[in-house]
Amino acid sequence: MSPRVLREIAETLSPFLQRRVTFYREPLQPDLIVAFALYRWASGETYESRTCNFGIGRKSGLVAVRDVTSALLSAYRDKISCPTxxxxxxxxxxxxxxxxxxxxxxxxxxxxxxxxxxxxxxxxxxxxxxxxxxxxxxxxxxxxxxxxxxxxxxxxxxxxxxxxxxxxxxxxxxxxxxxxxxxxxxxxxxxxxxxxxxxxxxxxxxxxxxxxxxxxxxxxxxxxxxxxxxxxxxxxxxxxxxxxxxxxxxxxxxxxxxxxxxxxxxxxxxxxxxxxxxxxxxxxxxxxxxxxxxxxVDLGMHRPLRQMCMESSTGDALILQDALAERMGTHDDDNLDDEGKDLRKGDNGGGDDGRKDVLAEENVVEDDYKEDASSEDNYVGDGRGDDGDDGGNVEQKGSMATMATKARMQATKATRVAQMTSTKSRTSATGGGDFVR
Structure with a gap:
């Protein structure tokens, strides 16, 4: 953390950390309280080990961490929120x-x-x-x-x-x-x-x-x-x-x-x-x-022992998963040339130049979504022949592939829903602790 950021945080939290002067002693300054709390969280050391460097006793250290926590939650109320x-x-x-x-x-x-x-x-x-x-x-x-x-x-x-x-x-x-x-x-x-x-x-x-x-x-x-x-x-x-x-x-x-x-x-x-x-x-x-x-270091991220299911796991959720997988296959095929090279990359092997552009408006993203959906719904092949027969063959093959994929998705949905139903029955019968209704 840079000194500039530390000063900005201390200035923001200062109104929430003011103390009154008493007859016993002068109160701790807000910047010292903030520095101690941040050091405690960053170092992980106990209150007894390094509090002497700040001139703060154990009980004062406990109060400082509690007060800085409350001040952060109040001063930065909107810091954790969905982007807009x-x-x-x-x-x-x-x-x-x-x-x-x-x-x-x-x-x-x-x-x-x-x-x-x-x-x-x-x-x-x-x-x-x-x-x-x-x-x-x-x-x-x-x-x-x-x-x-x-x-x-x-x-x-x-x-x-x-x-x-x-x-x-x-x-x-x-x-x-x-x-x-x-x-x-x-x-x-x-x-x-x-x-x-x-x-x-x-x-x-x-x-x-x-x-x-x-x-x-x-x-x-x-x-x-x-x-x-x-x-x-x-x-x-x-x-x-x-x-x-x-x-x-x-x-x-x-x-x-x-x-x-x-x-x-x-x-x-x-x-x-x-x-x-x-x-x-x-x-x-x-x-x-x-x-x-x-x-x-161990981050404490425990991998699941088995795949979970709940009564809210509907067939629509599984179909969404299959549709995203199908979209990936369609877009991957569209972005490859006859030699299997990525058309999105330039001669120097770099990424698409469009990725370097900064979006100015959210509508740009929504327009791209509409174009993606339109191209997927109307997709029938990568190209067309010079005469009508070749073009018709490509379109027919695309339609057959689409029908086959759709049939596979329907079959997959039925199979997975049946498996989930069976799993729910077994879990309910055995009283599994991981199963949440």
């Missing part, structure tokens, strides 16, 4: 280039490791990795900015239960979010807005998962690779967030009542530093263990 205007257009464009039109972000959970809680049942926080932890659900955009955060539930909870208990789920199911202008995909499939998640989340109309499994169709393999690449933004966001604010990287003794608020405050600081253009040193993600071996 030009920023939203840039986010949508970034996901379009990755093959996911109308995608607004990526969602995942991370475990915040803690010592065994003293005032809570310890077994409730004992996760499947045999560590005590608290879960935090975060939604990020391609620029690694945090758009939504929900923290505080124990590490034993599955990602499905976390999202079901969050306000994000309530707002999405109530139709308050993910209701943007629709985008038409192949075969008349329409999508409003959605997020990218892993297989730990049940497929829905606003969460798109990878297919997973062993025996996959080539289109499913391609979809999973691109989905994983696009979803990598959330892991990079955790890299930066926990790498900079190392208190949430290792186990530590904490107050369970203030931990969620502190994590949200750190997410606010995370966005402030991104907006200020502060770079991140990737070397912070590596450390030398007791055995002298250099290893990557």
């Amino acid at each position: 205007g030009l920023q939203k257009a840039v986010v949508l464009r970034a996901f379009v280039e990755k093959g996911f039109p109308n995608c607004h972000g990526c969602i995942d959970c991370t475990h915040i490791f803690i010592d065994k809680p003293a005032n809570c049942p310890g077994e409730d926080y004992y996760d499947r990795k045999r560590r005590f932890s608290v879960q935090a659900q975060v939604v990020v955009d391609p620029n690694l900015r945090v758009l939504d955060v929900f923290a505080g539930y124990s590490g034993r909870c599955h990602d499905v239960r976390i999202v079901h208990l969050s306000s994000l789920w309530a707002r999405a199911e109530a139709g308050e979010i993910f209701t943007g202008p629709p985008v038409m995909l192949s075969f008349g499939v329409r999508t409003n807005d959605y997020l990218l998640g892993d297989n730990g989340y049940p497929p829905s109309e606003w969460v798109v998962d990878p297919y997973g499994g062993v025996s996959q169709h080539p289109s499913e393999i391609r979809f999973d690779k691109k989905q994983k690449t696009a979803r990598g933004a959330v892991e990079r966001a955790f890299d930066r967030l926990k790498g900079m604010w190392r208190l949430f990287l290792r186990s530590y003794k904490t107050n369970m009542e203030t931990l969620p608020q502190q994590f949200v405050a750190v997410c606010i600081l995370h966005n402030i530093l991104i907006d200020a253009g502060i770079p991140f040193d990737d070397n912070l993600l590596w450390e030398v263990g007791p055995d002298g071996v250099r290893r990557r």
Whole structure:
């Protein structure tokens, strides 16, 4: 963090940190209080180890962190929010280039490791990795900015239960979010807005998962690779967030009542530093263990043991997944020439020049969506012959391919819905703890 950014944060929080002068002593200055709290979060050290450098006692340090947390939540109330205007257009464009039109972000959970809680049942926080932890659900955009955060539930909870208990789920199911202008995909499939998640989340109309499994169709393999690449933004966001604010990287003794608020405050600081253009040193993600071996730090991202399903996982959610996979195949074929080279790249092998342009209006993105949908609905082949017969053959082949793909999507939908129904029955009969209704 640069001195300039630190001064700006201290000046913004100063009105919330003013103290009255008493007969006992002079109050701590706001800039000192802010500096101590940021140092505590960035270093991860205990209150006893370095408080002497600030001239602050342990109890004063506890109060300082609490007050700075409250000040950040009040002063930067809108720092964690969904993008609007030009920023939203840039986010949508970034996901379009990755093959996911109308995608607004990526969602995942991370475990915040803690010592065994003293005032809570310890077994409730004992996760499947045999560590005590608290879960935090975060939604990020391609620029690694945090758009939504929900923290505080124990590490034993599955990602499905976390999202079901969050306000994000309530707002999405109530139709308050993910209701943007629709985008038409192949075969008349329409999508409003959605997020990218892993297989730990049940497929829905606003969460798109990878297919997973062993025996996959080539289109499913391609979809999973691109989905994983696009979803990598959330892991990079955790890299930066926990790498900079190392208190949430290792186990530590904490107050369970203030931990969620502190994590949200750190997410606010995370966005402030991104907006200020502060770079991140990737070397912070590596450390030398007791055995002298250099290893990557544990970000607390537990991979799902199995693919999840819920009663809200409708056939429409599965059809959306298939339509996105079909769109990727169509666009990949359109962007290759006869020799298999990418037509979007110039002679020097660089990317499309259009990607370097800065969007001025959000309408530009919406117009591109309409063009994409129109080209997909009318797609019949890559070219036409010089005479009418060749052109007709190409169109006939395109129509046959379209019908075959549509039939495959319908068959896939029926099969997957049947599998999900069977899984629900088995889970309900066995009383599975991960199954959320």
